[in-house]
Amino acid sequence: MTPKEIIRLEHLGLRYSDDRFIFFDITCSINAGEFYFLTGKSGAGKTSLLKILYKDIQPTLGFVHVFGYSIGELSRSDLPVFRQHIGLIFQDCRLIPTLSIVDNVALSIHIGGSQYRRSCSYAKELLDWVGLGDCLNSLPDALSDGQKQRVAIARAVVKRPALLLADEPTGNLDNENAFRLMALFQELHKMGTTVVLATHNNELVKGFQYPQLILKDGSLFVNDNGFIKKKA
Amino acid sequence: MYSFFRRTIPVGSVQNSRSLSLIFSVLIFLLSFVATCVFLFSQGFHKWERGNSYKVTVEIPVDLQSINNQEQITNKVMQELNSMPEVLKIQRVDPEKLKAMLTLWAGDKGISNTDLHVPVLLDVEFNSSNQIDIENIKQKLRQISMDINIENHNTWAQKLVVFGKSLKLVTMVIGSFILLCTIIIVILVTKSALQAYYSTLDILRLLGAKNAYIARIFQNQILKSSFYGGICGVCLSIPTVYAFVIVLKYLGLEGLTWSTMLWHITIVVIGVPIIVAFIGVLVSRITVHVHLRLLDKKTSI
Ligand SMILES: Nc1ncnc2c1ncn2[C@@H]1O[C@H](COP(=O)(O)OP(=O)(O)OP(=O)(O)O)[C@@H](O)[C@H]1O
């Protein structure tokens, strides 16, 4: 793993309880500061790949290195600090239903050791930016799916992570809002964050000049300016 | 901060947030009462044990032949006792008092003050630092007169002390049982919240929350509940305990001066909620850590 590499996958394979491999023998690396779209048909394994990266599941085969750490060897006590450096946006948002949206966002930095009040003021600022300034104290259940997604994005972005793993962050948003939030990711990317963004939205992919990782038939390809080749 | 934690994972009854405080207040009230009992019993019986161990009553019976003879024997006995180094104080029980006591059951008319002969009673107090050999003293006094008798208070006092000690032990067992109940309640409340808010727990961990952070969510709420419970418990226990102390004082079972005792009991009553809060926080912390470790083992990540 070179110093520039932030993610390195070696002969990665994943199989759930059945015999079928979701993906097999993926070897590739992503450098610090890069921005990738992750695409593929539904069920291709995008979410599963991201889950392996933040160590929610273990791969069946191969090795994963993130931030220079071999994920398999990462102990349970090291895991929280490792995850504090990753911004996660889940496909199903996963907001805490008993917390207001401002607290949901503040929680993300409070966990990292920031004071509650300061966390709240950052959270408010960001929620204002994503257009949720007037429902700061609403509970997630009172929001539309699109609004929830914006909260989830704010929660991942507010801690300025070194790596952002976003799983369909704009899945429930109209294109106008999706493009507006892409600006947020771009801003974060300019500040040095590495971004991997799984999406189905082709317009979004085409609207930005970022390379595309494609999960297809259990392998990972890269589409860089129209050239599709196996990612290494 | 507390309310933030409470909203993240509410510990205790979800419908009624005060129920945990209520349980704490009852437990703290009971514990304060029991602790006061243990304290008072140990003080009171200690005094009895100390106070009665070193006292005897020497009885010189009525000598029907000669009243002077009884006086002579009494003088000799007092001389003999005075010569003993372990004897601290000798006090002759006032014959008028004895007669008055007899009047109670014999009636005024049954006793003519002039012709009634009563035994002479001597209250003898020994120096507590010496080992007292009652038998030896009895032997010596019986050389003066064979009829002299020694009433040793120690025998029945000892029984009372044994009774007191077992009472104290029983109270301590009850106290330990209440404390055990507190621990069990904290464990159950913590575990049920951990299970009911499983998905929140999962999100917290994905966001990078350390086990200590999650434990703090619980500790914080247990501390708050025990604080409110403690205030209610103290408010309940102070009048009860003080009333109890006044009753015991009236019965003569106190071992300390009034002010020292109130001071000691106030410390006990205030100390109990602090100890309960400390134990509650510690138990919830351990429960969360154990739960999370077991979860890790199950998911094997
Ligand atoms: N916990 C699981 N147990 C068994 N099979 C699973 C599990 N999670 C996912 N799968 C299977 O793995 C495959 C990949 O799922 P995954 O969610 O990674 O796909 P995806 O590319 O994210 O799809 P989508 O675009 O619909 O979100 C699917 O066939 C799915 O059924």
Ligand SMILES: [Mg+2]
């Ligand atoms: Mg998915």
